[in-house]
Amino acid sequence: MTTLEDEMKRVKARVDEMILSSILPESSNTPEVDLLYKMMRDYPSRQAKGMRPFLCVATARAAGGKDESSLLTAACIELFQNWILIHDDIEDRSELRRGAPALHRMYSEGLALNAGDALHAKMWGALLGNAELLGFPAAFRVMQEFAMMVNETTEGQHMELSWVEKKRWDLDESDYYQMCRKKTSWYTVASPCRLGAIVAGADENVLEALKDFGLKLGVAFQIQDDALNIVGDQKKYGKASSDDILEGKRTLILLHLLNSADAQERKRLKTIMNKPRAKKTKQDVAYVISMMDEHDAVGFARKRANELMKEALSILGGID
């Protein structure tokens, strides 16, 4: 019996092949240009689950589309994930990605930033290949979705970064949800599913339902990801544990903790979270985590994630 996991691996393998064969220099160039392509191939070569391209292919199948029509678009979703991770890792000053040093830690920030741009453009270049596969109108519709997806993602990333920079704490659950829908939901669930549906020629009302579904499930996904950053196994997770605390991220877990803590605890938590990454001590991080334990903040957030997942699935049940 083929499990969902096997299927996801199979799609990922085909997507990887498409991606890596598209990231090659035109001709034997200079050693510098060769290095650029090596950098562009780095994140795509690291182990990853490939959930997003799988969502695209699976939705296309559900809507009656063939894999041959959806795989290129799925590969471009994975390309998106890769270039934006290169840039996010610079913006968040992350040290690890998928179990290895972040690209800007292996090379320089300048070279990594530039490689991210090169990969971004490769994504759009690859999307042009849809004209032959799907015809011009569908190929255009796919690119419109990508334009919206990048737009939402950069808006969400801006929100999260500026909350930290401006030391903003006047935030509630709904602020977190709005940021998450933009930063995570669009590119993690809503657009991958909608792109599968577009490729398969689904109607606009299906796209609308997939949007509602995807925005909710994407938030549930982000909450689980936030939780793994606190309680997960670093080796399995691929990112450094407690990175979110070091980066000062306003997760639902943290916002709940601040709401539950008493005034004195809250003051200490904010003082710690407002410190720049390099100034946060191990004791600081341990204190935040111990308070999260005490107030069952991870449990609260996971409960919310489950509710959102149920709501999302009920929307999916309503699609004809």
Added chain:
Amino acid sequence: MTTLEDEMKRVKARVDEMILSSILPESSNTPEVDLLYKMMRDYPSRQAKGMRPFLCVATARAAGGKDESSLLTAACIELFQNWILIHDDIEDRSELRRGAPALHRMYSEGLALNAGDALHAKMWGALLGNAELLGFPAAFRVMQEFAMMVNETTEGQHMELSWVEKKRWDLDESDYYQMCRKKTSWYTVASPCRLGAIVAGADENVLEALKDFGLKLGVAFQIQDDALNIVGDQKKYGKASSDDILEGKRTLILLHLLNSADAQERKRLKTIMNKPRAKKTKQDVAYVISMMDEHDAVGFARKRANELMKEALSILGGID
């Protein structure tokens, strides 16, 4: 009589209007998202000549095309210039751009990097508008040119950055030309002209000739730009004087100087150029400039620029 300068200003005004009206948030969002759009509108709102969009519109005119068909593409060329400058300024650690602080100096590097990505995606989103103006095939052809243009530009930027990082000095004129063709010529001359020709429906042989023309003229342009960084008026030039020396850039001027200098001078020059930006003193910069004077390095480079310009114009003369 309408001068070329007036015409360039007129095109720039129309392009600016198109750009600024396209960079607006979907709906009244949060203050954070509003700030992102403010950042995206910042460089496009600063004074600039608009040479690249003008080259596109002028070439389209020469090939029998109407301005209404070329202006959107011209605006996207200017969008390209704006997002890549945001990122280049981060990569080069530039402090000034168009007479004001670089975007990452006004905000943070993270927010500026992200705003550059958002503007990059806006460019591709805007290019989709060509489907209605030009029909699908020409709209696709335009996007293929953009994909190539970004690709060449990032390859050139990578070459230049890694020469500095790796302290490479085993470079000659032809290395400089190759880097310049990639970093500057494509997006400054070759692609703007070719895009105008594509929009006007010109033949492939015209595009080939415009490539040869553009690659040469672009190098001439870059040499002039390098010269202005040494001898230009900072106020008029908009960038900080001698920035190239501070950044350690391998300009033709510098490479000629290293070739002309004696062994002892060469050693001192390389020692200075290898220092990181923050370690270079005013005396260091003054020494490099005085040596450039002594060896007439700027004069040499400008002579090369003139030769290249003549060669470029002779190609243009050969187009039917």
